[in-house]
Amino acid sequence: MSIELLFLLATLAIVFYIWQRRAFSFWQSRGVKFIRPVPLLGCTSQLLTGRTSFLEQIKKFHEAPGYENEPFVGVYLAYRPALVIRDLDLIKTVMVKKFQYFNNRVLQTDPHNDALGFNNLFFARSPAWKELRNKLSPVFTSGKIKQMYPLMVKIGKNLEDSADRLGSGSVVQIKDLCARFTTDLIATIAFGLEANALQIPKSEFFHHNKAVFAVSLSRAIDFAIIFMLPAFASLARVKVFSKDTTKFIRSSINFVLAERERTGLKRNDLIDILLAWRKEAAANPEKKHAANDLDYLVAQAAIFQTAGYETSSSTMTLTLYELAQKEELQDRLRQEIADFFGDEDHISYERIQEMPYLSQVVNETLRMYPIVGYAERECSQPVEGEKFTLSPYSNLELPHGMPVYVSALAIHRDPKYWPEPDKFDPERFAPENRDNINMDAYMPFGVGPRNCIGMRLGLLQSKLGLVHLLRKHRVHTCDQTTKTIELAAISPVIASKNDIALRLEKVSG
Template sequence: MSTEILLLIATLAIIFYIWQRRTYNFWERLGIKQIKPSPIFGNMRRFLTAKVSFYEQIKLLHNTPGFEKEPLIGVYLLHRPGVVLRDLELIKTVMIKKFNYFTNRALQTDPHHDPLGYNNLFFVRNPDWKDLRSKISPVFTSGKIKQMYPLMIEIGKNLENHLERLPVDSMIAIKNTCARFTTDLIATLAFGINANSLSDVNSEFFKNNMGIFEVSLSRGFDFMIIFMLPALATLTRVKAFSKNTSNFVRRSISYVLAEREKSGLVRKDLVDVLLAMKREAVAEPDNKANQLDYLVAQAAIFQSAGFETSSSTMTLTLFELSHNTEIQDRLRQEIKDYFGDEDHIDYERIQEMPYLTQVVNETLRKYPIAGYVERECIQPSSGERFTLAPYYNVELPSGTPVYVSTLAIHRDERYWPDPEKYDPERFAPENRNNLNMDAYMPFGIGPRNCIGMRLGLLQSKLGLVHLLRNHRVHRCEKTVKSIQFAPMSIVLISKDEIFLKLERV
């Protein structure tokens, strides 16, 4: 090897060493405690080597030994500095009290090549987010959900009919059943479509829904960029939705919008909101709602988030009930007490069921489906700037991502004694005064929390009532003993298929 090449290698090595030293002591220079990073990987080695999911990586950082008394921790996403918030008061400050500095999410997709990802309510940046949320919010009010409830009951009866057709004492992959139920619900409630997932094993709508959360290396790369290196989103052309899913949603929503315009039918659902946005935009050439993909983007995020969160909550509840027979028996007795042999599950009465509410709350405590919350700090060019006072006399640099591990906080014994135990009694009325509800955030926190929270809870509750009123779930030889999370999933789901025995009673 020539002297020139050796000199070049040595020079590059020195430059890399100096760059890395300067990059990885960013938080130390500001006087903030940081977790020692690894070369190149920063603090993301386990996530980047596909050993854990992103939300588990944030949990591991939150629980790093030696930082138990720290209100926040400095971390590095590869080379990018970020912060993990630990103190509940600081979390409330960032997410609620000082929300005007944290209106945007830290994740981002490609604005040029991924209109369905970039423009939907989950990803869209302020001020577009604020305007969009105000227009879509009416779809998810209590009054609107009550109006939609008869449609939900129809799908609930379809679920019962589906279960009745199964052989006695069937062993089933329970997530598949729950996902078909919530797919049919979202299809009819948001779009007025009959997806027929429960009756048609080859339902196209169901297959495309499942494809959204497909675990693969290519999708894993996309989400690594979206979650950790959003500045590279345009260069790498990553997409929130796969090509097949994007094409399917475009076809479906284009058809529904055209049919609704032609018929003049008014259902006051998401499609009606999208049509109203389209009509308003006609007189404004620069309004994004003139673009079909902008409208389709809103449908895509509700299709994906709406079916997955509720189906996972149902699945994990049934898993825990199969391991806790006394809890299951008590819940089934409450269902019998409230509805007996009645054919109709009344809206007001299902909302009043105390033990059902406790059970679902405890599932979301132990298994918060998103696993974490994130925001991006945006400092104003003039006026008062955000600081980390009273913890540190430091301005948080604009563009810094901040993370809250809901999974870690929901399993912190300071707030939840014996946190690994599944115990709905935590949420019993007589124990409410013992709870720190600031440590409970299954649907996020602050103005940018989950817009569909009410609907998601009702979907899960209705599905559980329809499933358990005539059936019990039991462990079988293929049932896993505990939940291990899928390492490449963007939401909290089991790595293993969850099989349960379904007993008809």
């Protein structure tokens, strides 16, 4: 080896050592307690080597030994400093009271490589986010959801029929069944399309919904970059929606938009909102309007479709798993269903909202398994020169662009807020026990103005699916049922590492 090469390598090693020392000195130099990083990988070695998921990584930061009494802890996402907030009052300050400093998410994708990912409501940055939220909110009002409800009931009956066709005693991969139900429901109420996932095993809608949240190493790497190191999203060419899925969604939504414009049909759904938005843009051609870009409209439909599919199907799946484990709770819920509906063919919107035990069961599922599992925000400066400080805990000023994380999964399993946190106990949410709950420690749909816009609809989907499935069926564990829910290490949301198999039993009442 030549002296010149040795000198070059030595120089590079010294430069790397100095850079790393500086990169990893951020928290120490500011007097903040932090989790010690390892070279190159920071505090995320398990995440970057595929041994844990991002939501579990944030949970581990929150629960790290030695920081139990700290309101926040500093970490390094690879080389990037970030803050994990543990204190509930500080969480409320960041997510709600001082939202003007934290109105953007950390995650983002490349607008040229992933138009549907970059432009949708979940990923959008201010001020575009605020306009999107205002435009889309009318879809999710109680009045609009009630108008959609008859269509939802029709899909609920299809779910009952599908369970009947499977036959009493059948062992079912329950997530597959629930995901087909939510695929059909979202396609119907949002777009006026029939996905037929419950009838057709190879439904295209179902295939593409499933692909977005596929549990694979390549998808895990994509989401790790999007969620943790978004500056590299363009370079790595990562996407929320694959090329095939983008093509399918774009084609489907463009078809529906064209048909609605041709026929003049109105259904008070998401498509009507998008069409009105496009007409508003067309009426003001001199004004640069995002709705003139068709992909901007398609992006909202895409996130509505995929997010609605995953969150509600996972909630249903995990509820059924817990009820199969504790059949006395299942008996109580089935009795409530019988008391409310008996042999009635129609499950009314008003009555399903009045079912106390059903609400308790779903709320407890979302406590144990908050589907996204964490919240994240990026610190910004709404007015130049103004910075956010961690007062009264610290005088530290957070720099522009600092990622801030909150682990809902850790807080939902913290015995300080939830006695016996690993026990599935719907009685926590009984009316007589509500005063014992610190509701600031319950955040299944996020926190603050950027919480889940579809919360009401998602809860109703899950409840309706559970009622239709359990009114004439029971679920039981079987030899193939996983003993405990172990989270998949390479999933962007809460998902079981193993398939959840349950045995269906047809019952008369």
